[in-house]
């Protein structure tokens with residue numbers, strides 16, 4: 606089977622801990638299935654300022670353009686001042702327009718909710734994340750929300766195509782087009798058009814975002830595929846993560862037409878960074894998404910097999926519910942390393 610070069614961006618805070626764990630797990634599974642990976646480490650985030658004088662150095666962008674697949678740990682962004690978000694810049698520069706975030710209950714992770722099985726599609730390149738802000742006059746600032754037909758169309762098409770391929774029954778579009786009549790209005794119109802013209806076989810639903818949040822926490826099982834613009838996707842992802850055990854268990858992918866970068870939903874978790882306490886599972890699950898993507902796009906069976914082995918291993922580990930091998934966010938006592946080693950033991 607082929608060898609895949611992965612651009613590895615370790616990131617800040619817990620990033621190096623959880624992305625390092627993921628690399629070990631993927632290599633262990635690949636050893637068994639014959640999938641081989643060459644990890645090219647590239648800088649981004651606060652760490653890159655020290656080494657390259659830039660939060661997103663050109664070498665990182667060039668490597669992603671060359672190898673097409675990235676795996677990224679979280680990177681920090683200063684609040685209310687400082688440099689522009691590396692994530693926003695990366696997603697825009699590489700045109701990673703679809704954030705895909707599956708949210709499901711996992712074995713023995715008890716929450717208030719059962720049978721949660723959602724996939725969030727977040728438009729990843731515009732909306733209020735465009736970062737176009739200005740001071741109109743002293744004491745008055747403005748932030749511009751941008752929506753383009755091209756971006757609204759392609760994220761809608763991506764979500765419906767996914768729903769169709771995976772036999773999902775319904776796509777619900779979250780919006781606030783009653784207030785943002787132009788921007789969210791365009792998002793809604795594009796989604797509806799894609800549904801009507803290309804996927805009428807799938808159930809389509811529109812819901813105002815405030816009501817949607819209430820409906821989600823009341824009964825998430827009434828939803829299936831969720832489609833929304835950038836900021837709503839950011840908020841709803843964390844809200845949904847809370848339903849299935851928190852940010853330690855929700856993976857993600859940023860997909861473009863030619864390049865894809867995989868990363869968990871969570872951030873740098875400054876409160877636990879460097880303490881060896883982070884749960885690497887969300888990151889590892891993002892790695893499983895990467896392996897499945899490699900199978901889908903490069904038809905490498907050994908990647909799909911590696912994904913299946915990792916999935917079976919973490920399901921087995923969670924089913925055992927042994928406190929000594931679960932991280933603290935899941936009620937256990939294990940650190941990142943203990944969890945990772947226990948998981949690797951289960952890969953067969």
Ligand code: NAI
Nearest residue numbers: 679680681682852853870871872873874876877883884934
């Ligand atoms: P956060 O996701 O880093 O942390 C929120 C809470 O969840 C904290 O209590 C943290 O300890 C916990 N948590 C997160 N990941 C965990 C894990 N793997 N295991 C166990 N506990 C975990 O969100 P916060 O505090 O809002 O953001 C911190 C920084 O991360 C900010 O600079 C933010 O800009 C950045 N960020 C980066 C992202 C990325 O690079 N994709 C995504 C989200 C935030």
